[in-house]
Amino acid sequence: MNISDIIKQAREGLGLTQEDLAEKLEVSRQAVSKWELGASVPSPENLALLEEVLGVEFPAPEAEAVPEEVVSAVPPKPPFWNWKRVVLLVLGVLAVSALFSAALFTALKAETNVDAPRRAEPYVTGIYFYDEDAAPLQTDLGDGWNRFTAGERVLVVVGFEDSPENSVNAVSLFLTPTGTETLDQRRQIAVQAAGEGRDFALFAWDIPAEGLQAHLEAVLECGGGIRVTRTLNVTAPPSFLETPEIPGILTLNAEEIGAFEGDTGYYLLEAYGAPFAEVEWTSSNPDVARVANNGYVFIEGPGEAVITATWEDQTAQCVFHVLASGEEVPPDYPPCIVTRVW
Helix, strand or coil: CCHHHHHHHHHHHCCCCHHHHHHHHCCCHHHHHHHHHCCCCCCHHHHHHHHHHHCCCCCCCCCCCCCHHHHHHCCCCCCCCCHHHHHHHHHHHHHHHHHHHHHHHHHHHHHCCCCCCCCCCCEEEEEEEECCCCCECCCEEECCEEECCCCCEEEEEEEEECECCECEEEEEEEEEECCCCCHHHCEEEEEEECCCCCCEEEEEEECCCCCEEEEEEEEEEEHHHCEEEEEEEEEECCHHHCCCCCCCCCEECCCEEEEECCCCCEEECCEECCCHHHCEEEECCCCCEEECCCCEEEECCCEEEEEEEEECCEEEEEEEEEECCCCCCCCCCCCCCCCEEC
């Protein structure tokens, strides 16, 4: 049995998902997926961790057979550690320590003559998401995106730290739809005063049932009118698009879409049957319709473009027909059967 099969069978035998195993190994879920598919081989360090976590033993790589007469002719290799190497190692450590001490002394001496810069502003230490039962949510899709479920309630924890010169008075959450001409739609969805001695703020956030594609900003309101902002990208497909996925079969929620030149919203394409973060999106004509790595399509100009979703050896396509401004709509023009986010 090869390494990929051993990993998959042991993980499933322990009732672990790929995400669970990735978290225990502190690697990405994509890395675990590639190991189980045989697309890559874990490093020796990860193999050792896998043996410990899964309780398995991987076969050692087969050594090449060496003729007996050659083996007898090769003298035994001297031990790596001998007194000469030990002496050289000790001398090297002493030399590095002396250099480090000299550099540190020089730096400290320099600080007595100049004003060293210090952190003058508070900062966000982290943003974390939980469900209503306080269980951590695995929302990270990579590329700066976090995915949620439309209509659900999410607990948001914003951690922060004061600076010696300033402190946090309040923490706010703002939501701004992504895309052009949307800054005027920025709105505050929550605010909480920061009590003395606290280093976090807790919010209950209700994800809109109609879905969203936006920038979530955590803003620290500090003394002196100073604001410190941390921004995340968030997405939640509309609830009416949440259909059961068919494992192993890649399908899109639309085959044809009719659009118009000048549309400033986003047309959302959902790919079912594959993990969200593993689907690759391409457009045959970006001058007509440009697609992002999360399935949102931007209209650029009139014409026709084919949007392709690819996962492993499977593909699914949707055709975008874009009419020029003022052009008459033909009777057979395809309707828009996916949501548009403005």
